[in-house]
Amino acid sequence: MPSPAQGDERESMNFDGSFLNQLQRSSDALFQYLEQFPRVRVLVIGDLTLDEFLMGQAERISREAPVLILRHEVTRQIPGGGANAVYNLARLGAQVKVGGFLGKDEQGSALQQIFQGAGIDTRGILIDPNRPTVTKTRISGHARQSVNQQIVRIDRKSDDPPELDLQLQLADYVKQQLATVDAVVCSDYGDGALMAPVIAAALEHDRTIVDTQTDLHRFQSATLFTPNLPEAEQAVGYGITNQQTLLRAGQDLLQMTQARAMLITRGEAGMTLFEQTPTGLTSQHIPAFNRTEVFDVTGAGDTVVAALTLGLCSGASLWEAAVLGNLAASLVVRQFGTATTTTDAMAETLRSLLNLEGSES
Numbered sequence: 001m002p003s004p005a006q007g008d009e010r011e012s013m014n015f016d017g018s019f020l021n022q023l024q025r026s027s028d029a030l031f032q033y034l035e036q037f038p039r040v041r042v043l044v045i046g047d048l049t050l051d052e053f054l055m056g057q058a059e060r061i062s063r064e065a066p067v068l069i070l071r072h073e074v075t076r077q078i079p080g081g082g083a084n085a086v087y088n089l090a091r092l093g094a095q096v097k098v099g100g101f102l103g104k105d106e107q108g109s110a111l112q113q114i115f116q117g118a119g120i121d122t123r124g125i126l127i128d129p130n131r132p133t134v135t136k137t138r139i140s141g142h143a144r145q146s147v148n149q150q151i152v153r154i155d156r157k158s159d160d161p162p163e164l165d166l167q168l169q170l171a172d173y174v175k176q177q178l179a180t181v182d183a184v185v186c187s188d189y190g191d192g193a194l195m196a197p198v199i200a201a202a203l204e205h206d207r208t209i210v211d212t213q214t215d216l217h218r219f220q221s222a223t224l225f226t227p228n229l230p231e232a233e234q235a236v237g238y239g240i241t242n243q244q245t246l247l248r249a250g251q252d253l254l255q256m257t258q259a260r261a262m263l264i265t266r267g268e269a270g271m272t273l274f275e276q277t278p279t280g281l282t283s284q285h286i287p288a289f290n291r292t293e294v295f296d297v298t299g300a301g302d303t304v305v306a307a308l309t310l311g312l313c314s315g316a317s318l319w320e321a322a323v324l325g326n327l328a329a330s331l332v333v334r335q336f337g338t339a340t341t342t343t344d345a346m347a348e349t350l351r352s353l354l355n356l357e358g359s360e361s
């Protein structure tokens, strides 16, 4: 009899037989792609964010105002937004170049240091003297022997786009790098790295993967888009509430963008891949691999993009690449905040998924 945990895991995966068969058939290839990741060269153009966490223990109420005083214990700084996609790629072993903007501030230096520590080529990062580094600072506190609780978040960002001159400089950098990378990833959180001249330069590469929170139309004819469900709904202008509307949305999005493929990520429902093939539109559903141990889904989409890009560059089909993205996401949703995973962890999880199937047949 399976242990309760094992039983839950099977239950939660809700795989149908055909998905498992397909996974089994591709398994040798999937392990091989993982081994190729260190050879892959990727340029990420991204809205770079610093996620900051300040934590302390609640001591007393202030005499200045009716507020808590926390005694500072620890500060954590983690790449967020497009910087999370960059960091995920590096932690998966790829050769990563990053293009984008940082402010002339401590937060920008912190992010540069994190990147350089991970072996990321930061020569494409331009300093924007007029705009701060996008920073989200969460302040949380805890009473003695109790769990941390977020009290407030402070965001630093500008509503203005970078000046045209800076946009053109970034576009030039992108053009110079096109021949040196296997793929270009656009990680667009709407903070100004992905303006028209930069997008035009990125789309000159024949493998451009786009994860955007802004208008998909701006990236016409990219190879692949990875909208999450709300982003897909926003783009098509109707709710995606059942199989029928999901299929219609996939079709509409492909038509709208002229992309080769569209991967709609659907949180705990997994993801659906729509592909334009010579014989017509195909759609394939990939169930989430892990729903029982989910701790924090923040940034899972960035992880999907990272792993699937490396899959595609290693020779995987779109479906296989999406499976790798799904596998990587299943690992980061078990961790706190935006997080990363490694090819070793992915291989181990893949092995256990395959064993699970073996014990069921």
Ligand SMILES: Nc1ncnc2c1ncn2[C@@H]1O[C@H](COP(=O)(O)OP(=O)(O)OP(=O)(O)O)[C@@H](O)[C@H]1O
Pocket: 227, 228, 229, 265, 266, 267, 268, 269, 270, 271, 288, 289, 290, 291, 294, 297, 298, 299, 300, 301, 302, 303, 304, 325, 326, 329, 330, 333
């Ligand atoms: N609750 C969950 N349980 C299991 N897997 C999940 C869960 N949420 C997300 N995932 C995995 O992560 C993938 C991406 O998640 P989602 O669709 O939420 O992306 P996203 O909204 O773009 O994320 P973000 O913008 O925070 O990076 C899903 O397709 C799935 O594989």
Ligand SMILES: [Mg+2]
Pocket: 211, 228, 301, 302
């Ligand atoms: Mg996303």
